[in-house]
Amino acid sequence: LRAVIVAVIGWYLIKFLCRWIHKLLVKSNLDDGISGFLSSVIKAILTCLLVVIVIGILGIPMSAVVALVGSAGLAIGLALQGCLTNFSGGVLILIVKPFKVGDYIIDGSGNEGTVTAIDIIYTKLLTSDNRSVTIPNGTLANSTIINTTRELFRRVDFNVSISYDEDIDRVKSVLLETAHTSGFALEDKDCIAFVASFDPSAVKITLRFWVKSEDYWNTKWTMQELIKKRFDENKISIPYDQLDIHVVDKSA
DSSP states (O other), rough: OOHHHHHHHHHHHHHHHHHHHHHHHHHHHOOHHHHHHHHHHHHHHHHHHHHHHHHHTTTTHHHHHHHOOOOOOOHHHHHHHHHHHHHHHHHHHHHHOOOOTTTTETTTTTTTEEEEEOOSSEEEEEOTTTTTTEEEEEHOOOOOOOEESSSOOOOOOEEEOOTSOOOHHHHHHHHHHHHHSSSOOOOSSSSSSEEOOOOOOOOOEEEEEEEEGHHHHHHHHHHHHHEEEHHHHOOOEEEEOOOOOOOOOOOO
């Protein structure tokens, strides 16, 4: 009975201490990822300490516990191998800092989203359609990470195809004017339009400029609509693949 009481009181005490420590870490202006990771480590250590205390109250000799753990050492080691890999991966992420809480990342497996937590074993992402993705730290530490929000600015490229009969200079002028009047293009950075390639049925023109990172997706969505509308206003045609079928009457 005494062991149960100590276990219950100890569990609630650990929860209280962890909340208090987390508040202190937040007030210390540490990175959110480091704060969450340290909180997880401290909780794990306190929980292990509570287990040792309860075992002592139950009167189980620690030598017997050590012998039992030792005899099962191989199995436990194999079982914890993944956890240890993920723990070291979490430490590596916090040291190297390829991303932090609040960044939008894409990993090598195609998972992407905003980092909401970096815990002792897992990192949690929130996708743009509000799904929660939990990824082992070991996997992330050994994966290619694309951090789309670390830099303040991002470059956007828009490829449009025009007919060979169109005036290239006029098309470039319309594209540049559309970019400058959109409100997204940063005026202190390059904004250019150029011929990217000559395709079999069209000339490909690329419009390239820089925007604030937080405006990237809004720019991509809005600019495509603006470009189409400006092309319609200026009678600039966008060619599309066509298939000509010739019917031959062999009976004639």
